[in-house]
Amino acid sequence: MKTQKTARTAAIYLAVNGLQCRRGGRTVFSGVSCEARAGDLVHLVGPNGSGKTTLLRVLAGLLPFQAGSIAVDAVPLRAQDIPMTAAFLHAGHQNGLKKILTLRDNCALFYKLMTGETLDEERLYKAADHFNLSLLIDQPVKFFSSGQAHRASLMRFMLVDRPIWLMDEPTVGLDKANRDQLKSMMQQHLAGGGCIIAASHDPLGLPSIELDMTRFEPAHPAEGYWS
Numbered sequence: 001m002k003t004q005k006t007a008r009t010a011a012i013y014l015a016v017n018g019l020q021c022r023r024g025g026r027t028v029f030s031g032v033s034c035e036a037r038a039g040d041l042v043h044l045v046g047p048n049g050s051g052k053t054t055l056l057r058v059l060a061g062l063l064p065f066q067a068g069s070i071a072v073d074a075v076p077l078r079a080q081d082i083p084m085t086a087a088f089l090h091a092g093h094q095n096g097l098k099k100i101l102t103l104r105d106n107c108a109l110f111y112k113l114m115t116g117e118t119l120d121e122e123r124l125y126k127a128a129d130h131f132n133l134s135l136l137i138d139q140p141v142k143f144f145s146s147g148q149a150h151r152a153s154l155m156r157f158m159l160v161d162r163p164i165w166l167m168d169e170p171t172v173g174l175d176k177a178n179r180d181q182l183k184s185m186m187q188q189h190l191a192g193g194g195c196i197i198a199a200s201h202d203p204l205g206l207p208s209i210e211l212d213m214t215r216f217e218p219a220h221p222a223e224g225y226w227s
């Protein structure tokens with residue numbers, strides 16, 4: 001097994017400056033500035049529609065931005081760099097699991113796509129055990145409950161090593177035991193020098209820097225709506 005390079009160093013530093021994003025012909029936010037260093041958890045808060053998911057998707061390179069800059073360790077990300085950046089791992093509302101495949105095959109596919117390498121059993125079971133999914137490893141994901149599928153999505157953070165985690169509502173649908181497992185996974189990542197940007201209406205139960213997205217809403221939020 002080739003050892004994955006550990007990208008987590010004390011140097012990791014995400015700087016977002018004056019970011020603006022327009023969707024559907026209207027400005028969702030402008031002037032978003034924040035920074036996260038090794039060990040920082042940035043908690044995005046704000047009511048429905050305030051732009052939390054949009055910001056995470058912009059950082060993940062899934063949506064373009066119209067003004068401002070994103071830099072990792074002082075290296076600015078240009079639009080064309082973002083899909084290939086090794087810095088981020090994003091989990092959005094959609095879990096990205098192939099329903100017809102087993103959990104094992106989903107993880108192997110994800111790992112191959114992210115690293116180009118073959119997933120080994122030790123890494124697979126370590127992540128599955130953490131979210132109590134080992135007994136389901138050979139089940140097609142279509143038979144999973146929503147909480148099990150969400151845990152399957154979360155366990156992928158343990159499969160690959162990316163310094164900056166982008167998590168959209170990571171606690172949703174988790175029972176108490178699995179919320180604790182999520183918290184310990186996040187804690188380990190932060191202690192290892194990673195950083196996390198997480199959108200959540202729930203408290204995350206960890207020390208965090210709060211970023212209230214309502215600060216960046218346009219002055220006339222209805223401008224540009226279809227009706």
Ligand SMILES: Nc1ncnc2c1ncn2[C@@H]1O[C@H](COP(=O)(O)OP(=O)(O)OP(=O)(O)O)[C@@H](O)[C@H]1O
Nearest residue numbers: 023024028046047048049050051052053054055199
């Ligand atoms: N595909 C889209 N096209 C155009 N506008 C969109 C699209 N998806 C979302 N929006 C708009 O972007 C704004 C921000 O939405 P976003 O999903 O980022 O909010 P959020 O803070 O994550 O909300 P929630 O708490 O409900 O998850 C909303 O006003 C929404 O209407």
